[in-house]
Amino acid sequence: xxxxxxxxxxxxxxxxxxxxxxxxxxxxxxxxxxxxxxxxxxxxxxxxxxxxxxxxxxxxxxxxxxxxxxxxxxxxxxxxxxxxxxxxxxxxxxxxxxxxxxxxxxxxxxxxxxxxxxxxxxxxxxxxxxxxxxxxxxxxxxxxxxxxxxxxxxxxxxxxxxxxxxxxxxxxxxxxxxxxxxxxxxxxxxxxxxxxxxxxxxxxxxxxxxxxxxxxxxxxxxxxxxxxxxxxxxxxxxxxxxxxxxxxxxxxxxxxxxxxxxxxxxxxxxxxxxxxxxxxxxxxxxxxxxxxxxxxxxxxxxxxxxxxxxxxxxxxxxxxxxxxxxxxxxxxxxxxxxxxxxxxxxxxxxxxxxxxxxxxxxxxxxxxxxxxxxxxxxxxxxxxxxxxxxxxxxxxxxxxxxxxxxxxxxxxx
Numbered sequence: 001x002x003x004x005x006x007x008x009x010x011x012x013x014x015x016x017x018x019x020x021x022x023x024x025x026x027x028x029x030x031x032x033x034x035x036x037x038x039x040x041x042x043x044x045x046x047x048x049x050x051x052x053x054x055x056x057x058x059x060x061x062x063x064x065x066x067x068x069x070x071x072x073x074x075x076x077x078x079x080x081x082x083x084x085x086x087x088x089x090x091x092x093x094x095x096x097x098x099x100x101x102x103x104x105x106x107x108x109x110x111x112x113x114x115x116x117x118x119x120x121x122x123x124x125x126x127x128x129x130x131x132x133x134x135x136x137x138x139x140x141x142x143x144x145x146x147x148x149x150x151x152x153x154x155x156x157x158x159x160x161x162x163x164x165x166x167x168x169x170x171x172x173x174x175x176x177x178x179x180x181x182x183x184x185x186x187x188x189x190x191x192x193x194x195x196x197x198x199x200x201x202x203x204x205x206x207x208x209x210x211x212x213x214x215x216x217x218x219x220x221x222x223x224x225x226x227x228x229x230x231x232x233x234x235x236x237x238x239x240x241x242x243x244x245x246x247x248x249x250x251x252x253x254x255x256x257x258x259x260x261x262x263x264x265x266x267x268x269x270x271x272x273x274x275x276x277x278x279x280x281x282x283x284x285x286x287x288x289x290x291x292x293x294x295x296x297x298x299x300x301x302x303x304x305x306x307x308x309x310x311x312x313x314x315x316x317x318x319x320x321x322x323x324x325x326x327x328x329x330x331x332x333x334x335x336x337x338x339x340x341x342x343x344x345x346x347x348x349x350x351x352x353x354x355x356x357x358x359x360x361x362x363x364x365x366x367x368x369x370x371x372x373x374x375x376x377x378x379x380x381x382x383x384x385x386x387x388x389x390x391x392x393x394x395x396x397x398x399x400x401x402x403x404x405x406x407x408x409x410x411x412x413x
Contacts, residue, residue, distance in 0.1 A: 020064045027073040032149030037121035052084035123186045130199040138173035139202050158219040238290035242300030245286040249306035252279035264407040280310045298333035320350035353382035369398035
């Protein structure tokens, strides 16, 4: 077939199974969303687009071993996926030759795989997956499946839920898109900023979930990849750069976050020589570039806080007064109890532990185990050991997971 031979490497020779497997693995994160988004735009059928794209990658495993790895894997995969979709639509059209299917077949036949509308298609895909009409958990699952190319099993493992639950979320999301007539396009005008924030919220949630699961960073890594792709499509949006910088600063600590027993280590006690300097350097560059656009936002401020902590790895101490000022700024974008709690902790470090406790006690509302854990830390720094032990026991009792409980116990042992 021309689809598996025409774009082969110049040498025309086959390749080893190991080389092909590596080439397919490299192509998957780079090309999955490109191919899927192109087919969705043309056919309007999400499941068909995903199935044909998956089939193209499977075909590559055998065709590339026989014919050689193509010089342009993306174009090869797009051609194979389009041909699969064309065959499926032709079969459907023989039963019911609808105008939409005829139009799709025409475009599949005439469109150029070498020059697809990559940026517009992928942006439309991301914004549609993160449409506010979809439930939050559905946006996350659909984004990881359709944009990231993860299987339902991989997503389920990342969120510690049954695979059937993820599959149902994805099916419901696709049905909602079809039934509600959610447009497959990038929003324009004032809607863009509002909708972009929703996209960034989804990516942030994916990263936070993966970052919290310290023993498995797959979701965090995927969130970074997706955010990096979004930045390449929207390079003039400083909040995209800010979120990517924040992710990189936090992800730079991945090798220092667990002790030899697998217990989480607090930021203060981590071995900072194990932080990844390349991630920190890239985060700083991204944050600086975002700042030059003079359009600050919550992700840029959070990244700035993380940058101060990263600087502390090189300096003699942490610049806590600057962190307090940054939390003051963050409260204007995110006036949440968790942000207020982190600010109170910073106040306790910048001024006195008693000042931190006063700021902490002024926060109204439930904070679960976080409040007694923070109070215990500040009380201990203030020399009030007996009171700290009472708060610590309360925090351990309220800990939402075994990992959190072990971390609290280890912190004060």
